[in-house]
Amino acid sequence: MEQKDDIWYIERVLKGDKQYFSHIVDKYKDIVYSIAFKVLRNREDAEEMAQESFIKVYKSLHTFKGDAKFSTWLYRITYNSCISEVRKKKLKFVSTDDVQISDEPEEMNFDGIPEENRALYVKAALDKLPEDEYTLILLYYFEEKPIEEIGEITRLSASNVKVKLFRARKKLYSILNEMLKGELYTIL
């Protein structure tokens, strides 16, 4: 359904109804911006990069054949543009190697935390992940992209995506449980 909608809008744009491109921008701007913001760590740069990504997509829209999903194509352009920008500006990638990955089963203890606030904790924990792991988690769980498509976006092999995703998920649980433990002490 998602792909069908996208293709319909793309066809309209290619036929000359340029204003239909705004539907595509509205639909994907948050995730494109989130990836850019995570990688570039600056709101202005992220917004600029997100704009550039949409313009790049617009300019080469005629080359989109529909073999891959439109969103996969868009995210690949966004992710690669951001990585290139980081390399150009010689920014250092964030490292969370100091995060201790526990061997405990992946359980979340949200006791005492209202249900409506739980997503905020997950978001805060997600923000502490490095950009590559953040992107993998976002694409896999939020966007529900299959491993192969995530590989296409990040230019990693499917097995590499799985390994990184496994580590990222473990790390996310460790960060989250540390945060929740701290919260529990505050409540007590």
Add this chain to the structure above:
Amino acid sequence: MKTIDNDTELKNLIKGIKLDSPGSDFTSKVMGRVFEEETVKAKATNERLLGNGFWVILSIFVLLIVAMFVFSNGVTNEGQLSKLLSSANNGSFSQGYQSMFNNLGSLPLSIGGILLAGSVLLFIDKFFSRITPHHSMQKSF
């Protein structure tokens, strides 16, 4: 045991998060640039690479070459022009054409070189001022 594939709890929690959003005018900014791109593209398509000015300059140079050919030979040898005209009038156009190119050889090499170099430089200037706006800006100062 939960794996990456069956962790529905994590998936539901992540799907519930509110992602960072760009500014409220983000879409209009992107669309502004889209329409800007369209205008630039349309302008580039409609604009001829070689404008009227180039053709005027080229015509002047061609006329100059012809005039120099005619006068350089005509003044020294008055019979030459009438001979050329009469050969054209006689219907033997190919003979006149041949005669013109034979006489062109008598044109001083330095003048020919200056005219040719001038034409090439003017063409380059015209060409680059069209494809690089920066160049034309410099030119206007």
